[in-house]
Amino acid sequence: MRNYLSPLAEAREIAPKGFGSFAIAPIPAGTIVATFGGTILNRINFETHPLEQRSRSIQIDADQFVLGPESRESGDSINHSCSPNCRLRNATQLIAMHELSAGEELTYDYATSDASNYDEFECACGSDNCRLRVTGNDWQIPELQIRYQKIFSPYVQRKIKAAQSSRPLTKRDAEELINSFDANPQAALMRALRIATGMPHASWKSLVALTSTDLQHRELLYEGDQSCLDQLVKQLNEQRTI
Helix, strand or coil: CCCEECCCEEEEEECCCEEEEEECCCECCCCEEEECCCEEECHHHHCCCCHHHHCCCEEEECCEEEECCCCCCHHHCCEECCCCCEEECCCCEEEECCCECCCCECEECHHHCCCCHHHCEECCCCCCCCCCEECCCHHHCHHHHHHCCCCCCHHHHHHHHHHHHCCCCCHHHHHHHHHHHCCCHHHHHHHHHHHHHCCCCCCHHHHHHHHCCCHHHHHHHHCCCHHHHHHHHHHHHHCCCC
16 A cells, blocks of 8 residues: 555655655645555564654554555655644545645644654644644643544544543452453453453454553563463552452
8 A cells, every 4th residue: 555645735855854745736625635555563563664664654553553665655744733734534544624725734733643652753843832742642632632523543532532431440340350360361351451441342452552562561462471461460450449
């Protein structure tokens, strides 16, 4: 899958950002301006690729990234702005938020797609509401959740909704986890993690990615390493409510 950039725009080399995309003719509101393409990888495989290539990528789920192509393409030169003029239509497609004039740079707010630390940097957008630094936790800022409600990436929307219903395990939940753990560790932990994350339908891999930030530890949990599973049970039990 390749990147797409509207024929109404072109990519240019600019300082200090490196590259950017600019309208070369008026672009009507709602026009698809770019689609991000590449190879879908989990975080541990994603991290094996060069930093420059990873910076031209986009996160689409808790542990899924669309890695940009080896060589830069026109469609992967969309910069961040804290006052963007484009927004996500879905996980990988951008549309114009309003009519764009010729010469206007195409930008979107990375907080609407990224929820991990793979691409954090000092912001140089220069807008009045510039956050000064872009991080993988910006989606949690209440002001941004209000400003961008319903236009976050689908998986970020799910994280926001889940945060409202997540809760620590109760004593009864923890007892059920411990009593059923030996018979089927993964099933027992999935039930408990769905409660703790507020994601009642999440898969095992998604739940692990939400729970563990250490990539090696995450891989061991994916593989069902017994010591890591035991550690996770202990952690959930210790964090339960009364």
